[in-house]
Amino acid sequence: MSSKRSTFLISALVFGFAFLYVPILLVMIYSFNEGKLVTVWAGFSTKWYVSLFSNDGMIDAAWNSLRIGVMSATLALALGTPAGLVMSRFGRFKGRTLFSGMIAAPLVMPEVITGLSLLLLFVTLEQMIGWPAGRGLSTITIAHTTFCAAYVAVVVQSRLSGMDTSVEEAAMDLGAKPAKIFFVITLPMILPALLAGWLLSFTLSLDDLVIASFVAGPGSTTLPMKVFSSVRLGVSPEINALATLIILAVSVMIVIASLMILRSERMRSRASAGADAQH
Amino acid sequence: MSEAVLERVHEDVHKTQPWNNPDAVPYIRFENVTKKFGDFYAVDDVSLDIYRHELFALLGGSGCGKTTLLRMLAGFEEPTSGKIYIDGVDMAGVPAYERPTNMMFQSYALFPHMSVEQNVAFGLVQDGVSRSEIKELVAEMLGLVQMSKFAKRKPHQLSGGQRQRVALARSLIKRPKVLLLDEPLGALDKKLREQTQFELVNIQEKVGTTFVMVTHDQEEAMTMASRIAVMNEGVINQTGTPFELYEYPNSRYTANFLGQVNLIEGLLVDDDEKYAVIKSDEAGCEIYIDHAVQGHEGMTFWVALRPERLRITKEAPKETKYNCVSGKVEEIGYLGGISTYHVRLESGKRIKVTEPNSTRQIEPRYTWEDTVWVSWEAGAASVLNK
Numbered sequence: 001m002s003s004k005r006s007t008f009l010i011s012a013l014v015f016g017f018a019f020l021y022v023p024i025l026l027v028m029i030y031s032f033n034e035g036k037l038v039t040v041w042a043g044f045s046t047k048w049y050v051s052l053f054s055n056d057g058m059i060d061a062a063w064n065s066l067r068i069g070v071m072s073a074t075l076a077l078a079l080g081t082p083a084g085l086v087m088s089r090f091g092r093f094k095g096r097t098l099f100s101g102m103i104a105a106p107l108v109m110p111e112v113i114t115g116l117s118l119l120l121l122f123v124t125l126e127q128m129i130g131w132p133a134g135r136g137l138s139t140i141t142i143a144h145t146t147f148c149a150a151y152v153a154v155v156v157q158s159r160l161s162g163m164d165t166s167v168e169e170a171a172m173d174l175g176a177k178p179a180k181i182f183f184v185i186t187l188p189m190i191l192p193a194l195l196a197g198w199l200l201s202f203t204l205s206l207d208d209l210v211i212a213s214f215v216a217g218p219g220s221t222t223l224p225m226k227v228f229s230s231v232r233l234g235v236s237p238e239i240n241a242l243a244t245l246i247i248l249a250v251s252v253m254i255v256i257a258s259l260m261i262l263r264s265e266r267m268r269s270r271a272s273a274g275a276d277a278q279h
Numbered sequence: 280m281s282e283a284v285l286e287r288v289h290e291d292v293h294k295t296q297p298w299n300n301p302d303a304v305p306y307i308r309f310e311n312v313t314k315k316f317g318d319f320y321a322v323d324d325v326s327l328d329i330y331r332h333e334l335f336a337l338l339g340g341s342g343c344g345k346t347t348l349l350r351m352l353a354g355f356e357e358p359t360s361g362k363i364y365i366d367g368v369d370m371a372g373v374p375a376y377e378r379p380t381n382m383m384f385q386s387y388a389l390f391p392h393m394s395v396e397q398n399v400a401f402g403l404v405q406d407g408v409s410r411s412e413i414k415e416l417v418a419e420m421l422g423l424v425q426m427s428k429f430a431k432r433k434p435h436q437l438s439g440g441q442r443q444r445v446a447l448a449r450s451l452i453k454r455p456k457v458l459l460l461d462e463p464l465g466a467l468d469k470k471l472r473e474q475t476q477f478e479l480v481n482i483q484e485k486v487g488t489t490f491v492m493v494t495h496d497q498e499e500a501m502t503m504a505s506r507i508a509v510m511n512e513g514v515i516n517q518t519g520t521p522f523e524l525y526e527y528p529n530s531r532y533t534a535n536f537l538g539q540v541n542l543i544e545g546l547l548v549d550d551d552e553k554y555a556v557i558k559s560d561e562a563g564c565e566i567y568i569d570h571a572v573q574g575h576e577g578m579t580f581w582v583a584l585r586p587e588r589l590r591i592t593k594e595a596p597k598e599t600k601y602n603c604v605s606g607k608v609e610e611i612g613y614l615g616g617i618s619t620y621h622v623r624l625e626s627g628k629r630i631k632v633t634e635p636n637s638t639r640q641i642e643p644r645y646t647w648e649d650t651v652w653v654s655w656e657a658g659a660a661s662v663l664n665k
Contacts, residue, residue: 169355170388172375174453175405188392 024247031240038235048241055238061226065206068137068222072144073201077194079145080152085186087153088160106150115214118143122215135217143215144208148201155200159193160186192260199257203250296520297330298506304367306331306489307352307457312361314347321347323513324361329506334483334490336500338536339510345493348510349459352491354378366456376405379456385465387446389434395421395445396430402453420448423482440471447479451486458483460492464499476502497537501525509533530665534583541584541630542663547576556601557582557662563626567601569657574664581663586633588659591620591645596654603654606630608645620645622653 031049035042052058083103090096106114122132122139132139167189171181187194209224216225223246227239297303305328314322322344329335337345350356351363354375363370365379381402389398396417403413421427424444434442443466450458463479464472480503483490494500500507501521509516509524509532517524517533528534531542545559545566555572557580558565566582574580590596596603609629610621619633630653645651 164386164388166384166386166388167390169375170382170384170449171390171401172355173353173380173382174402174449175376176401177376180405185390189390 027240028244028247030237031244033237033240036237038237038240048237049245052238052241052245057221058223058226058238058242061221061223064137064220065223068141068144068212069202069205071141072148072205073198075141075145076148076152076201077198080149080197081156081194083149083153084156084160085182087157089165103150103153106147107154109147111208111210112214114147115143115211118146118211119214135215136220139215139217140212140220140222143211144201144205147211148204151200151204152194152197155193155197156190159190163189192263196257196260199253199260203253203257206246206250297333298328303330305329305364306333306366307491308362308364309348310362310364312348312351312358312363314344314351314356315359320513322351322358325513325515327508327515327518329489329491331489332487333505334480334492334503336492336494336504336507337510338494338497338500338507340495340536343510344513345510346461349382349461349491349493352457353380353382353459380459381450381453381455381457382459382461383446383450383463385462387434387442387466389442389445389449391434393433394430395426395432395434395437398434398445399448399452401449406453416452420452423451423485424448439466439468440475443467443475447482451482451488454486455488457489457491460490462494463492465494465496472499479503501537509536511536526661528583528661528663531581531583531663534661534663539586539631539633541586541589543582543584543628545580545582547572547574547578547580550574550576554657555662561626561628562604562624562630563628564604565601566660567657568660568662572662578664583661583663584630584655584659586619586631587617587635588655589630589632590654591622591632591634592652592654593645593649595652599652599654602657603652604630605650605652608647608649608651611643611645611647613643618643620651622651 030038030041032044032046033041034045034047087100087103118139119135122135122142125131126133132142168181168185171185172178176184207224208222209228212222212225216222221229223242227242230236231239307327307329309325309327312322312325313320325344325348337348339345347356351358352365352370354370354373354377357371370378390401393401399417399420400413403416408416417430418427421430424447426441426444426448429437429441429445434445437445443463447463460479464475467475476499492500492504504521506518506520507524508518511532517529519527521537524533525537528537528540534540534542543559543562543566545557545561547555548558548565549556550572552571554570555568556565557568557572559582568582572580595605604624606622606624608620609623610619612619615636617633617635619631622630622632624630632653
């Protein structure tokens, strides 16, 4: 079979992947550059990694990003899960389409608009009730939670829609009340989706620059903001080292998240394989 | 027969056939139950009595309302109108988790993240039964369905037949008043299905629970059920024992649904207290019926003839005035034990005949294009008016 594949398809594949990954690969290679100039190779070295870890500003920003990521991913999970549950289990109700559209809207909303509107909200709130006092880590966390919750809702909804509702009915039939069914049956069954949603949210929060720039305050610089501002002063190879580390971290998380989704899909298809065999 | 003997026979009949006993109290009662989904009547004014210890089957094609009826009994759907009683208690507003019913789902709906043991124990855990008692009951139930060896396994490590047993054990463990089975054998292959049919009946006899089963498989219903309700488009067409439904169908729908049947349309031409004659242009013959027919002369009837009640011969029978047609063999199905023949009559109608191959032949008895005679006894036919 492999001999049948045309050279056109192979070259399209190679070109496509090269287009996507050569720039990233260059960044990674140049992070090990000895010289100070980003564009001239001067031999192998790991000194930029060493200098990166002694750059306090960078480390603080990374720490901020991590804290915001964990907090907003967790909050997004708490908000997004019920939304996803309602979308897939509530049946038809008036305004369902509107509701589902509103849940998905933050996914396609331009970040500039999300950031600006949240900034306005925070400023107004501060004037009216005095909270949040100034902008900082908490405002960024809230901002990230809003759009991450949308992602979680979509992931949870798709997982639940594919799930056989008779499993929940069976639990009810055997004497479990709705709240109990959710915690004992539904939640364990969608756990992989929840973990995937959390990881996805965490990654999105870690990556975000635009929204964070709008709602950040003094002392709450996130990693992408720090990178962006230092690049404006000239690209240092330190940034290449940092980029390499971020790419690695994000790839690892994405791989874990996809593996979890894959595993839950497989469990599901295996669980229903016997029942579907005759249909 | 002496009076005492007669009385005992009556008692026996009343015990084994409570539906024939006017004093028997139904265990489950549907009273004019209707269920509408939007404008669609899934169940339309159904009244039905099911007695204790019955294995009752709701039989019908897909979308006939049988599953909706079962789900209303389980409490997953509320009737739009009408009442449902279980053991004399009105079930209106009683949620599924408080009903004295348990259900075995078509997909089995096992909890994928729990072991076989935990699945079976689930119902008892909800009721707050003590740990030691749960352990004992689960072990006993797994023994009953022969799954003790697999107690620690997860559902995805089981075969289809094993999952079916776990689902059965899980739904029986709370000793429900009524066990509901939604296509219980639908997901098993043919061989396993036949074997499991008898097992299920044995288990039902052992535990004595009332079973209400939904199936689209007439053979399954006939093998297992004490009585069957044939459903079509949300309405119960006929209720009766497998014997009654097969031998005395009340409509073409029932006759067609249970087993195979040749339906011959004709007009009533002679009606007497003892017999009736129906003249059929469709088959090109006159049909003599050995009992009176409710109707007047000139009315259209359908005569239902089961393929196995027809005789096929090469020579014309002695008497060809009634109940006798001739035609050419068009199709032959040799199934070993029996052969089926499709005979094209001179009128153009096709008749299906099955014949047991009770003796060993050197070569097949009939071949294609053979001219044959098909005849039947006066008592073989049922006369249907709808």
